[in-house]
Amino acid sequence: SQQGEEDPQALSIQEGENATMNCSYKTSINNLQWYRQNSGRGLVHLILIRSNEREKHSGRLRVTLDTSKKSSSLLITASRAADTASYFCATTNNYGQNFVFGPGTRLSVLP
Amino acid sequence: SAVISQKPSRDICQRGTSLTIQCQVDSQVTMMFWYRQQPGQSLTLIATANQGSEATYESGFVIDKFPISRPNLTFSTLTVSNMSPEDSSIYLCSVGSGRTNEQFFGPGTRLTVL
Numbered sequence: 220s221q222q223g224e225e226d227p228q229a230l231s232i233q234e235g236e237n238a239t240m241n242c243s244y245k246t247s248i249n250n251l252q253w254y255r256q257n258s259g260r261g262l263v264h265l266i267l268i269r270s271n272e273r274e275k276h277s278g279r280l281r282v283t284l285d286t287s288k289k290s291s292s293l294l295i296t297a298s299r300a301a302d303t304a305s306y307f308c309a310t311t312n313n314y315g316q317n318f319v320f321g322p323g324t325r326l327s328v329l330p
Numbered sequence: 331s332a333v334i335s336q337k338p339s340r341d342i343c344q345r346g347t348s349l350t351i352q353c354q355v356d357s358q359v360t361m362m363f364w365y366r367q368q369p370g371q372s373l374t375l376i377a378t379a380n381q382g383s384e385a386t387y388e389s390g391f392v393i394d395k396f397p398i399s400r401p402n403l404t405f406s407t408l409t410v411s412n413m414s415p416e417d418s419s420i421y422l423c424s425v426g427s428g429r430t431n432e433q434f435f436g437p438g439t440r441l442t443v444l
Contacts, residue, residue: 250431261334261422261437262373307372311431318363318426318433320373 225308231327238295240324242308243288249311251284253293256305256323265293265306298328332357332425334436342442343413350409351439353423358403363433364396367420376421379406413443 225242232238242251250269254262268275268284268291275282281294295302307323333356343349353362361380365373376396377385385398399407410417420438427434 252432254433254435261435262424262433264432264434267432309433318375322372 225306225321225324227324228322229325229327231329232298234298234300234328234330236298236328238298238302238326238328240293240306240326242291242293242321244291244308244310244319244321245289247312248286251282251291252309252311253280253282253291254307254309254320256307258304262307295326298326300328300330302326303328331432332359332427332434334423334425334434336421336423336436336439338439339437340440340442342444344444345414347413348409348411349413349441350407351421351423351441353406353408353436355404355425359425360403361426362400362406363424363426364398364406364408365422365424367422367438369418373422376408410441413441415443417441418443 225240248270250267252267253265255265256262266275266277266280266282268282270286279296284291305323305325308321310319335354337352341349361378363378364376366376367373375388376391377387377398379385379398379400381400381403395411397409420440422435422438424433424435
């Protein structure tokens with residue numbers, strides 16, 4: 220089965236710096252999504268990128284998708300302490316099913 | 331987007347007992363999903379709950395351990411049966427946006443089994 224895998228597992232940066240997280244997966248996908256989870260609570264949907272898209276922006280977020288390498292990256296620019304959270308990628312297959320989460324990246328933004 | 335609530339938000343239970351978690355959505359949805367998140371881990375899909383039919387369980391999860399009800403299009407329950415400390419996790423329900431495949435998550439139920 221396909222599985223998203225993020226790296227790094229943990230990332231610590233200073234406020235104002237950019238944070239980059241990567242996600243890899245194994246099989247063909249319909250789309251890839253990024254989520255944020257604060258302190259073990261519910262997940263918040265950040266951004267969705269479809270398999271025919273290469274880059275998407277939303278505010279300070281930039282997501283890229285390389286289907287040839289089966290990988291995606293999430294860039295958070297000008298990070299803030301409030302960005303401290305765990306970030307997960309999730310993929311769906313070509314039927315829009317089989318929602319699979321990666322292990323996540325724990326981001327710490329230090330003031 | 332959908333607004334999802336879960337009850338209870340957290341609980342501490344004794345080994346061998348069962349806990350039923352409720353999930354309420356503010357709109358009618360066809361499919362609801364239940365996930366488990368073990369401490370420090372990612373989310374794992376337990377089952378998909380369709381209204382009017384039996385839930386579909388993922389590999390490694392069985393109905394006897396995690397019975398699910400889906401009595402209508404806005405509500406579902408997940409029961410964690412005969413609990414052991416290994417069941418200590420956050421349990422989350424979610425619904426999908428049929429058009430965009432986004433998932434909207436409830437706030438989660440943090441379960442601790444002693």
